Amino acid sequence: MWPGTIYCISGAHASGKTTIFHGVLGTLRSRRISVVGTTETAREAHYLIAGSRSAPLHLEIAALQLIADIRALRSSSLVLADRSLIDNLAYLRIREQPAGASLIHDIVELVTREYCKVYRHTFITQGSYESDPSDLIRNAEVTSARQVHEEVLAIVHEYGIPYSLLERGNEVDEICQHIAGDANRHER
DSSP states (O other), X not given: OOSSEEEEEEOSTTSSHHHHHHHHHHHHHHTTOOOEEEOOGGGGOHHHHTTOOSHHHHHHHHHHHHHHHHHHHXXXXXXXXXXXXXXXXXXXXXXXXXXXXXXXXXXXXXXXXXXXXXXXXXXXXXXXXXXXXXOHHHHXXXXXXXXXXXXXXXXXXXXXXXXXXOOTTOHHHHHHHHHHHHHHHHHO
């Protein structure tokens, strides 16, 4: 049994996840709700820093996400994740992988399927922002945003993960109301 609750924000790169994440953390903390946030771990991945989009990259990102979530759960019973294993798997599924990558793909699928059972709820962003010359990751991923969004939806349906599609412009309030409502139900 996991020692806490994990909510995550999922969606294509450049769809506003990090902006929403910081808004939710600030709002929950201002309401005196104790929450720890885990930031997007992909930016720490050595394979990505080296410019690789290979299957080992996705295995590394999965491991980094698991470590971040487990560390966060040590200090709080409520965790909000900026990205999730769902996003990582979506990107892996839409990318063509070379021969021999199927074992890594299978491992990432298995870890995602089993670990996502701990997610209390996944909030999925919609759309994507424009390219940004200073953000190499964003520029590479903006073009695949629609495909990633569809794959994220396929994964949450396939694995039975509770989710909400976020309405543009009201994301922070929507997530905060959901989390606060869960907290109130558990206090009774």
